[in-house]
Amino acid sequence: MLQFYIIYVILFISSACFLIKWFFSSSSSHKILPPSPPKLPIFGNIHQLGMHPHLSLHSLAQRHGPLMLLHFGRVPVLIISCANAARKITKTYDLIFSNRPKSMIKYKLFYDGKDVAFAPYGEYWRKIRSLCVLQLLSNFRVQSFKTVREEEISLFMKKIESYASLTIPVNLSEMFSLFTNDVVCRAAFGRKYSEGEGGRKFKELFGELGQLLGGFYIGDFIPWLRWVNYFSGIDAKANKVAKEFDEFLDKVVEEHLHGQEREIKNHGSQEGKDFVDVLLEVQKDNKDDFSFDIVTIKALILDVFAGGTDTTYTLMEWAMAELLRHPRVMKELQNEVRRIANGKQNVKEEDLDKMHYLKAVLKETLRLHPPLPLSVPRESTQDVKIMGYNISAGTTVITNVWAIGRDPTSWDKPHDFSPERFLNNSIDFKGHDFQLIPFGAGRRGCPGTLFAMATNEIVLANLVHRFDWSLPVGTKPEDLDMTECTGITAHRMIPLRVVATPTFQ
Template identity: 55%
Template structure:
């Protein structure tokens, strides 16, 4: 009898919780004309439909429910945008309303309560930090000043591959190391010991992986305790603490060591240029700037530079070489262009790249098929608004799914095929003006580091195909290369990219 009463009590409690959830959901979704929505589960809403690879799962749902689709992720109403026209409608007409960021437990823990540029709320603080990035850290002049660093590190990479022959080359590891060394020199003025760099890269990998997690507390706050039980909260604390210690050490070195101030590198004109940390310290001291940059803001900006600079460049190169290895004709065509433009030189330099149209087409096509962040960083509406005839409530999370947008057959012929030729003679670019190609985001919240990432990627790719011929290990057929993606905010290959290099220049 007691067991029967206990069972009834449990059932009654479940019904009451469901009714409470249903009431709250209905009270927040009473717009006159909301976007189409898939059926929802109690409490979880549509969370269970995200799957291991959310950009693909959301594409499948959008094919059934439309380019503007409303999901309920726990208690978060989430608008999923899956077409170029829908993105254009939002950005051209309502961008200010959709320029905020939703609250993120992970961003708060790792990035000093959202004091960086990527996750900061839209407002005066964000505008100030963005201006520092655009005008001080990532301006065209400053990015060009890092040319010597990029060329030196690329040459070192080529030498390292040459020494490793005939061993199989782990290109994934090679790209991560190269990108981190370039960013390290640009940000801190020097490279650190191999042990320090190794520890830093492990920490950075954990940092990027955490940004791709889905904390239960973000979506169902009363279940936040699950993040403690599954270890996520502990990981966040550990990574945040260890990163903070490293960044404090670097700031102290720049503040107290005369050898690190203003001596980070020389520009291509031989002028001494300051590294990122030097620039941030100068901004902090400059009373004419009109706003203050505290220590936490500097550390948050540095983390942005490292995470974005390292991860975006290495991921782009990893997918570019993967596609070239799968498409030997495209690889040969790129090699012919690079070798023709660079004939007689030991390496390809950035001046040589300017007229390499096929190289630029390969980069664009790689970004089209493999955007580093297929689900662009989420936005949040600040007030009620009508989009394409649909009512969107205030505080609705907005997810732009670049993956289906960039494979839309309306814009792209044979959209799933790797065809760099489609960009030859095309004016379509990835800087946010063409809504069918938005790998770096769009509008005010687009990535300010496009030039930094592309400059490095083009140089590395050109030198890889200039100095070496490439094939898969054990002479495997090109079509057998596994292209399975990893899960996370930024999408890498699930498995490392391995290849065999044969010297071309010194054969």
Template identity: 50%
Template sequence: MLIHLGSVPVVVVSSVEGARAVLKTHDLIFSNRPKLSIPAKLTYGAKDIGFAPYGEYWRQVKSITVVHLLSRKRVRSFRSIRERETISMIDMIGKTRGSVVDLSEMIISLTNNIICQVALGRIYGDYKKFKELLVAFQNLLGVMSVGSYIPWLSWVDWLRGLEGRTNKVAKELNEFFDGVIEEHINKNKMVNDGNEKENDLVDILLDIQRDDTTDFKFERDTIKAVISDVFSGGTDTTFSSIEWALSELIRHPKTMEKLQLEVTKIAQGRPMITEDDMVNMHYLKAVLKETLRLHTPLPILVPHESRQDVNLMGYDIPQGTQVMINVSAIARDPLLWDEPDKFKPERFLNSSIDYKGFDFELLPFGAGRRGCPGIEFTAAINELVLANIVYKYDLALPNDGRPEELDISEIVGIVVHKKSPLLVVPTSRF
């Protein structure tokens, strides 16, 4: 359908055919991003991967980030970090000795720790403040700015406090990222004095910035914008998927039992499920696919924008039209899915449908040129963490609550989260 948000024409796509036409048939034409005032302020003038306009700058930044952080080879190289942090979380759960555990807090801490180590080289101490900043950052990305669509009403954003909140979060994140970069510059100076170092993403970006042989130059703002992308995308969607998967498993005890049977059989008494085991975890993968279908992290993908006039499914779409793809509606379309509002991982056991961007029935990470490049990174964490939690522990609700009583109401930002944290009482299975 076509709607007008102020002076901006917006096409909303809610079908498989429409999504395929935008993200595959006319992918290049719809590969641009619209200029949105709030994301621009938070990403240093859209110098990141997610919101940068289509062009050579975006291609270079994406290529460098994928090669050095998000490629399959690089994701595999971070295996020891993922397994170490997962073991640490499992041990923390065990030390609670049957008391109430805030599993949401533990999972977001784990994902943050993993991303800190692979991107920044170490875990940063003031986690609580950084978490609050990330939450505020994500919430602002999901807020509709009146000024982006009706420029002469931009003062409304100021009146409702949106401008002030955005400037505050941008300033605090900028100070944090500046501190990280300065720390890495000082570390590099020490390396020149004969010490050894192990390169993380910031080191690599700084090396590229110093390289005089390349035509493409990284400004400091580009480095900070890429870091913000890695953290906001890597932490939020990963944490959300694991939290929703565990919530649905608790609400569906028979599904939990089937998954526990699978992981227990594959583990063969070993203390931990490893990443080598994942190839045989068919029901685990089905649970995660069904979670991403029923609880799509970004219900509406980041808007696309047409770079030229185009005929889309018989309709003439002018250059500059925004396109919003309602992937949540597609994922719950009764013409595509049997009992679409029910949690049924079995639907994927004999199905080739995956979430990698080639099957337009399931697009939690988008598809085409502007699809999320971090799918491998996210999937590796999701599978390992979920498998080990359900392998090691039974999870009950506090105060002998019944599974169907678990609150699954949502809070909406750019990523959809559970409104209330996942509180459980874990008991060891062995």
């Protein structure tokens, strides 16, 4: 009882101090600030986020404009909802907006920001980012996992065939998730962790990590409410997940350090090396005077999992869902893929370059269903003026990628699923066309784009080549539920269940 009494008194005093400070600071400012919706004292606009923040922020932006200033607690948060403003943040003033805001829970999970995604902008981040870009996720490295992708696709197709022979609908969402996990595990660790008791635990742990990453932590925005994380059990959960991942990664690194046999097998060739092999080798060589320890290796591997699995399989889910809702597009895609495969049972990666419609289908899916509808937040490190508005140092910036993808000033009939819009132009998702930035752009843009798209393209091509697809009896294409679930990655709320008919018997 006494404990609660003390908490109430602290809350009351802190609120009073906050209100006084807030009143004086807002009346003394002469800056031109972006439009803001009305806010509550202390909490600011937090209450307006809702279960699907990208949707709530989109409707707020329609009233207040594509550059809108909110407050989450005491933190100013700039919401970007148009291509032009996104260009300013990730190109014109990219350097100023290359920091990431600090988050207590993310720091707990990611080794105090020793990973790439949450590290503050600076020398350390530059070094590990270049490790990631040049060593782990380069074109060369992505190509080196071609056999991994081919083997996993072959297993995936066999599983679907076994369902098809029983005429049972396939839970494609679940299968995409398992497939992506297996591919990323093999690329990162050289082996899978999806089978048996260990596999179940790994999946569970991974689910908990995803939940924690998708949470909203009031203490990040109102520091004196940090105790909420403690009392709600979030701190304890984050500590547990961080500890279990750390133990798991320790074991993986240990296995690699003592994996003499594997080294002999590889004969020093780059083929067949997984991410842990590569990182241990770079650490040993210490070529460019950047020494890093095992903690950095574990943090980088964790990033690959957190950034690379859920996002990749979400794109597969939505692409198939849209194809099922649009039989004309499915037919067009099957015609292209089957013509280029030219009677072969499997589509090969070499065939993909010629599949322009396939690429257009994936771009259109990324436009309408960006796996991260709100990009990973950035933070400004200097005062700057953007589109006539003053933005202070220390402002968090959130880009509403979902809203940009549906902005009628950038896209004709923005709500239609029409891959044709990408056929006669060079618009791409690589971070130069700001109306399509599902992978972000600029210095902190996603380094895993090649890895993700290599996987997505080959999976989709084989799925539509090897099978004809239909919805379970009684579901019409236009009735397919397209609701998104909550969380950082916008999965389908209802798993995608479909019937597959093999085209090769």
